[in-house]
Amino acid sequence: MLEDRTSHAVIAVVLRAREGKIEALLAAAERGSGTLEAALAKAVDVSLLAHVEQLETRLLGSGDLGTAYLGLARAEAPLGGTWVPVDRARELSRDDAALVAVAQARLRAKLSYTNIGFALAPLCFTLSELREIYVAALGHDVSATNLQRVLLRRGVLERVDGRREPGRTGGRPAALFRFASQSLEVTDEFAALRPPR
């Protein structure tokens, strides 16, 4: 006899940084009897995501089970669908709004102790451009000066040859940087209680 089972949806919560704002794209797919990754791939083109990690599993308002994944995409990734600025997430369904909040919180936390910015920034960028992404994701001001020093010191950023030409308004040409690694790495593991040397 078959039991009474709810169905299982896999939900992609994709975030990107564009024009000083974080935007979210939501997409879901039924899992059926396959793997979680296969269902996620049905929901969204995973090859366009620079980073993916599981967020949480919860019972949705529909009564179905939902497993949400956080996806991060670069601004230029050609991901179709309805992108919603996260400051208007309240216009989404209750479930979707909650998932966007969880995704945002995860991103914020990891920005401070990992290299996760690589998944939002273009491959090559100026420090001002990177700063704009951090400001959007963290929701507070960030000094470009100190951002540079922190990330260079940790070995997260590398200089790239060449400079960005200034715009019409002038200004010194900006140096170009890239992330040293394109996969998630914890760069500041323990704030306290470090293992003894």
Place this chain on the structure above:
Amino acid sequence: MLEDRTSHAVIAVVLRAREGKIEALLAAAERGSGTLEAALAKAVDVSLLAHVEQLETRLLGSGDLGTAYLGLARAEAPLGGTWVPVDRARELSRDDAALVAVAQARLRAKLSYTNIGFALAPLCFTLSELREIYVAALGHDVSATNLQRVLLRRGVLERVDGRREPGRTGGRPAALFRFASQSLEVTDEFAALRPPR
């Protein structure tokens, strides 16, 4: 027509600290059509856990879906079942061993930036006793001196009246402490990129 669906298990991975070691207790229950919390409660007596949080959802070796929860229990909690020291987790099934590893990693990480120790320590304890728990969970030596200063500075610990009498071998009586809060709190949110004052 009913689809081909796998069943959904909720798995409790309970950790406790005993005699300088971290031990794990694994228990699972079918979710059926109820909530995740209800299934967790079928697997383990949740009222004996000092802290619970979701770990991850994955496809188990059996082909079933499994959602794992981390539970933390105090050493004296009367939780029956087979407790396995985590350094012998490899004797468990592949799935169980992997879940224990994830649980341990989550505990380790949170020990450094939250008050999560409250869920493993007794309500009242000496600093040496707390140190033993941290050493067991972190896997490296911890100085009682510095542990005290870090946790007091953060407001995580509070002094309690009275002292612990020394044992037969003598020694100065130890001061007693308790955790200021019995629910999870992030006490050291950002190592870097703090919001400006």
Place this chain on the structure above:
DNA sequence: CCAAAAGTGTTATGCTTACACCCATGT
């Protein structure tokens, strides 16, 4: 020459670690 944007130098601050030293108790 001035405004704008980027980058560097320098200092101050705060938290953590390391370690020497002092305290209280049993034998």
Place this chain on the structure above:
DNA sequence: ACATGGGTGTAAGCATAACACTTTTGG
């Protein structure tokens, strides 16, 4: 007295934040 376990004082190390100042460009 001395061993043992507990606690405090102090200094050093290190990363970050703050901010003044310099560099490089366009108009």
